Amino acid sequence: xxxxxxxxxxxxxxxxxxxxxxxxxxxxxxxxxxxxxxxxxxxxxxxxxxxxxxxxxxxxxxxxxxxxxxxxxxxxxxxxxxxxxxxxxxxxxxxxxxxxxxxxxxxxxxxxxxxxxxxxxxxxxxxxxxxxxxxxxxxxxxxxxxxxxxxxxxxxxxxxxxxxxxxxxxxxxxxxxxxxxxxxxxxxxxxxxxxxxxxxxxxxxxxxxxxxxxxxxxxxxxxxxxxxxxxxxxxx
Amino acid sequence: xxxxxxxxxxxxxxxxxxxxxxxxxxxxxxxxxxxxxxxxxxxxxxxxxxxxxxxxxxxxxxxxxxxxxxxxxxxxxxxxxxxxxxxxxxxxxxxxxxxxxxxxxxxxxxxxxxxxxxxxxxxxxxxxxxxxxxxxxxxxxxxxxxxxxxxxxxxxxxxxxxxxxxxxxxxxxxxxxxxxxxxxxxxxxxxxxxxxxxxxxxxxxxxxxxxxxxxxxxxxxxxxxxxxxxxxxxxx
DNA sequence: CCCTCACTTTGATACCCATCATTGCCACCT
DNA sequence: AGGTGGCAATGATGGGTATCAAAGTGAGGG
Numbered sequence: 001x002x003x004x005x006x007x008x009x010x011x012x013x014x015x016x017x018x019x020x021x022x023x024x025x026x027x028x029x030x031x032x033x034x035x036x037x038x039x040x041x042x043x044x045x046x047x048x049x050x051x052x053x054x055x056x057x058x059x060x061x062x063x064x065x066x067x068x069x070x071x072x073x074x075x076x077x078x079x080x081x082x083x084x085x086x087x088x089x090x091x092x093x094x095x096x097x098x099x100x101x102x103x104x105x106x107x108x109x110x111x112x113x114x115x116x117x118x119x120x121x122x123x124x125x126x127x128x129x130x131x132x133x134x135x136x137x138x139x140x141x142x143x144x145x146x147x148x149x150x151x152x153x154x155x156x157x158x159x160x161x162x163x164x165x166x167x168x169x170x171x172x173x174x175x176x177x178x179x180x181x182x183x184x185x186x187x188x189x190x191x192x193x194x195x196x197x198x199x200x201x202x203x204x205x206x207x208x209x210x211x212x213x214x215x216x217x218x219x220x221x222x223x224x225x226x227x228x229x230x231x232x233x234x235x236x
Numbered sequence: 237x238x239x240x241x242x243x244x245x246x247x248x249x250x251x252x253x254x255x256x257x258x259x260x261x262x263x264x265x266x267x268x269x270x271x272x273x274x275x276x277x278x279x280x281x282x283x284x285x286x287x288x289x290x291x292x293x294x295x296x297x298x299x300x301x302x303x304x305x306x307x308x309x310x311x312x313x314x315x316x317x318x319x320x321x322x323x324x325x326x327x328x329x330x331x332x333x334x335x336x337x338x339x340x341x342x343x344x345x346x347x348x349x350x351x352x353x354x355x356x357x358x359x360x361x362x363x364x365x366x367x368x369x370x371x372x373x374x375x376x377x378x379x380x381x382x383x384x385x386x387x388x389x390x391x392x393x394x395x396x397x398x399x400x401x402x403x404x405x406x407x408x409x410x411x412x413x414x415x416x417x418x419x420x421x422x423x424x425x426x427x428x429x430x431x432x433x434x435x436x437x438x439x440x441x442x443x444x445x446x447x448x449x450x451x452x453x454x455x456x457x458x459x460x461x462x463x464x465x466x467x468x469x470x471x472x
Numbered sequence: 473c474c475c476t477c478a479c480t481t482t483g484a485t486a487c488c489c490a491t492c493a494t495t496g497c498c499a500c501c502t
Numbered sequence: 503a504g505g506t507g508g509c510a511a512t513g514a515t516g517g518g519t520a521t522c523a524a525a526g527t528g529a530g531g532g
Contacts, residue, residue, distance in 0.1 A: 069385045072471040077385040094374035100381065124363040130370065131360065137373035138330035144380035145336065149305045149313040151387040152430030186510065194388030196490050201511060235308040422480065432520050437481060
């Protein structure tokens with residue numbers, strides 16, 4: 001949404017067209033620009049933490065952010081992957097509660113912060129922005145409910161295949177056209193799928209043996225997306 | 237939100253205070269009143285169906301409605317339980333897609349219908365209403381993500397205990413103060429928990445043996461909610 | 473009244489998958 | 503080089519659950 005420099009213009013941001021904030025009326029966008037603060041985070045750094053009170057929302061300018069719950073037994077559950085143009089932290093802000101998930105950088109990232117009061121006041125006077133906000137919320141909710149259904153009904157193998165395709169959808173691929181454009185640990189993949197790390201490893205090996213993917217370290221190449229889709233056994 | 241009679245006033249609706257629509261400005265609420273259509277549904281009847289295009293939103297006046305996905309293998313997954321005052325069908329409307337879930341009456345119910353164009357236009361001019369709408373969406377999203385984490389990390393036994401408490405939260409209890417105020421089949425309970433019907437039955441029997449609950453037909457009495465909470469192993 | 477049908481219950485079985493443990497691999501550091 | 507720590511891979515095992523099958527229960531209807 002904004003460049004890493006405080007006085008930069010949102011209008012010059014690399015991913016501005018994908019961002020919700022660009023739906024705001026021009027004068028409001030300018031107001032946001034003048035108030036936002038941009039920060040860079042190194043890989044692994046925390047943007048905000050579960051349990052804390054929100055003071056505003058964040059908009060990803062560059063990099064990759066994971067949003068994850070900490071389950072009751074301490075295991076991580078990744079609930080969302082954010083890319084440039086996405087906003088994060090809005091759920092807690094809108095429901096006026098504490099964060100229910102932590103946001104952690106998967107890569108070196110740059111993230112803009114927009115103070116709570118400003119955002120909420122603009123939300124009240126900018127119908128276009130708030131409609132877009134609702135659209136995002138509804139869409140996230142749809143995805144979440146689909147994930148619930150799949151977690152309840154599908155075996156790990158299918159969910160892993162689906163997750164690989166989801167990662168591709170989200171972060172895309174490298175120049176070769178097939179290598180996933182993000183480095184996730186096996187544990188993170190497992191926490192995205194909702195399974196044990198060892199199961200994720202085992203099934204990735206199986207996929208490799210079946211010629212579906214290629215593995216070298218954390219790089220994952222999707223050799224056969226069509227067959228992977230079939231493995232995921234998706235209806236829609 | 238409204239009584240079963242077309243010309244009834246939302247202001248007289250039994251659950252109006254719990255309803256989002258009551259957050260709308262007075263003039264807008266009146267506009268809604270004059271346009272809404274109230275329909276009654278017998279137990280088991282469909283309010284709207286997965287895959288159909290939305291023509292408006294619904295507000296539950298009386299009764300109980302379940303919202304459920306149909307999984308890829310045909311098994312049902314219940315994603316929400318709606319009670320009087322709740323609105324349903326907003327997700328599809330806001331994201332401008334087809335319904336991803338069906339709404340089915342669990343009891344004889346009365347539901348108001350508000351046409352799409354009217355609702356969307358009021359949403360655009362009524363900041364208070366749209367803010368409340370966002371609050372609801374954010375809250376639903378929070379619940380969905382918690383459910384994802386629990387599905388991924390908790391055994392069926394804990395999830396069943398949690399579900400029983402959730403049902404109590406949602407629909408309350410009868411005059412005796414402990415019997416759940418809704419009749420769900422074992423299959424529906426299983427589809428809410430995300431497990432097989434037989435597993436749900438078996439664990440309900442265990443709960444009964446352990447003195448946590450009492451069963452007679454579809455009536456379920458929670459004898460020991462505290463112990464049930466402990467069984468659910470909830471952190472928060 | 474008994475029949476029927478749907479739902480519930482219980483039992484037996486198999487298997488998916490989590491867990492524990494071990495080994496291997498690689499990068500990094502001293 | 504050798505040590506160290508983190509992560510990945512593989513194996514062995516047990517348990518939680520799904521599935522299949524069959525019997526029991528209950529309500530409604532002819």
